[in-house]
Amino acid sequence: MDEPIPVTPEDWQATPPAVQARVEVLEAESEALRAENEALQAENEALQAEVQTLRAENEALREQVGQNSTNSSRPPSTDPPGTPKPQRTPSGRRPGGQPGHEGVSRTLKPMEEVKEVIPVKPEKCHRCGHPLEGEDANPQRHQVTEIPPLVSETTEYQLHTLECPQCGERTCAELPEGVPAGAFGPRVQAMVAALSGQYHLSKRQIEELLGDFFGVEMGLGSVKALEEATSEVLKKPVEEAQETVKKQPVANVDETGWREGPQKGWLWVAVTGSVTVFLIRLSRGAKVAKELLGEAFGGIVGSDRWSGYNWVDNERRQVCWAHLLREFAGWVARGGESQRIGQELLDQAELLFHWWHRVRDGTMSRAEFQQKMQEVQARVGKLLREGATCDHAKTAGTCRKILEVEESLWTFVRVEGVEPTNNAAERAVRPGVLWRKGSFGTQTAAGSRFVERMMTVVATRKQQRRNVLEYLTAVCAAARRGEKVPSLLPTP
Numbered sequence: 001m002d003e004p005i006p007v008t009p010e011d012w013q014a015t016p017p018a019v020q021a022r023v024e025v026l027e028a029e030s031e032a033l034r035a036e037n038e039a040l041q042a043e044n045e046a047l048q049a050e051v052q053t054l055r056a057e058n059e060a061l062r063e064q065v066g067q068n069s070t071n072s073s074r075p076p077s078t079d080p081p082g083t084p085k086p087q088r089t090p091s092g093r094r095p096g097g098q099p100g101h102e103g104v105s106r107t108l109k110p111m112e113e114v115k116e117v118i119p120v121k122p123e124k125c126h127r128c129g130h131p132l133e134g135e136d137a138n139p140q141r142h143q144v145t146e147i148p149p150l151v152s153e154t155t156e157y158q159l160h161t162l163e164c165p166q167c168g169e170r171t172c173a174e175l176p177e178g179v180p181a182g183a184f185g186p187r188v189q190a191m192v193a194a195l196s197g198q199y200h201l202s203k204r205q206i207e208e209l210l211g212d213f214f215g216v217e218m219g220l221g222s223v224k225a226l227e228e229a230t231s232e233v234l235k236k237p238v239e240e241a242q243e244t245v246k247k248q249p250v251a252n253v254d255e256t257g258w259r260e261g262p263q264k265g266w267l268w269v270a271v272t273g274s275v276t277v278f279l280i281r282l283s284r285g286a287k288v289a290k291e292l293l294g295e296a297f298g299g300i301v302g303s304d305r306w307s308g309y310n311w312v313d314n315e316r317r318q319v320c321w322a323h324l325l326r327e328f329a330g331w332v333a334r335g336g337e338s339q340r341i342g343q344e345l346l347d348q349a350e351l352l353f354h355w356w357h358r359v360r361d362g363t364m365s366r367a368e369f370q371q372k373m374q375e376v377q378a379r380v381g382k383l384l385r386e387g388a389t390c391d392h393a394k395t396a397g398t399c400r401k402i403l404e405v406e407e408s409l410w411t412f413v414r415v416e417g418v419e420p421t422n423n424a425a426e427r428a429v430r431p432g433v434l435w436r437k438g439s440f441g442t443q444t445a446a447g448s449r450f451v452e453r454m455m456t457v458v459a460t461r462k463q464q465r466r467n468v469l470e471y472l473t474a475v476c477a478a479a480r481r482g483e484k485v486p487s488l489l490p491t492p
Contacts (some may be wrong), residue, residue, distance in 0.1 A: 033154055186477040191222055233485055242277050253292065259444075277452075278459070289309055337392065348383070381406060
């Protein structure tokens, strides 16, 4: 545009009024055009910003749609039909048990446990038909196990009321020691608790099963009452187990969603070498993690990267590599620099697990493992730092978060007895997920206490390879006799 010709005051005074008016109109129009242009520029900048926001939202939504259990923290139960399963490198071995693997088969019971022995002898030769006689010193043994018809036994106690011949007072007899005041014995009570807390049957299913299998007639109210009574007698042994967790050298912890009435809650678990305990709380914060482990917990905590565990020092924490693998797979799906970094991290993780499995199987010494892992640790650290400055904002942000707990990635290399994954806690909490899906949670705090106590008993007894029903029966019987209930802790 040409530069405007400067106009002096003298020139302006000499200009005819009509021309002056025209100039003023043109200047006003020019000012309006400039204002309109500025407004359009501002609107264009706003539209550009909105486009960038929409692109980011679209990218996030596309990534969310593509998420499944293989590239995110979503559980496998949320995978849509057709979700591809993780591809494993073929081992070259045939399916089934491998050479040297100790097989598992049904063993014959000893003769003293067999109810009846029926000799079966051939009457004639299957070739020529000649009659056969005699004994086989080592006959082939074939055992058939059957459950006889089960019928519950009912014992009636007739409490007599007698009148005193001296004073005329009438006295009614009391139940003998150990006889329950209710209508059901300790084994029935234990079975109700096990059917609910171990096998997750509904109250109506428990009512029907007891009637169909054992001829026990029981109403829904009685099922609920027996559950509550069992919960109360389990309080002390479960509290003892909870205190034991706080003294263990290693604990793997996890949490999953739960519902208590209309409120959202969480089911927490801590798995240790001797006991496994559960809590249901209406919070997912650090306060519950401290309640579960103890604020002064001095062991090593295996967990995911959830911020509720950030109060644990990095040197006493092991971040789960199974979760990291899913995150790295998600980065690969984003393409570009994120894809390269994610894939290289997956390659390093494959080396990590290959060597870890050899250490666990005893085919590689820990010293050799630690030597080999130095290069992996250095490479993973370099890749995470590259990712922290890559062009994908979400990948960069996650890399920076992982680097904040970088020391916690390698605790299992440094400390024997620590696993690189949190799979133990995830396996332990899985029955709770299935229970929640069937029952939609609990309705009251008392119901939550029953769930956490029963899950603690079941998981701990299975961990110790001990019978759950036997323990529940012993607990219920001891409580009815006024005796100390048996401990959940392993026998020294």
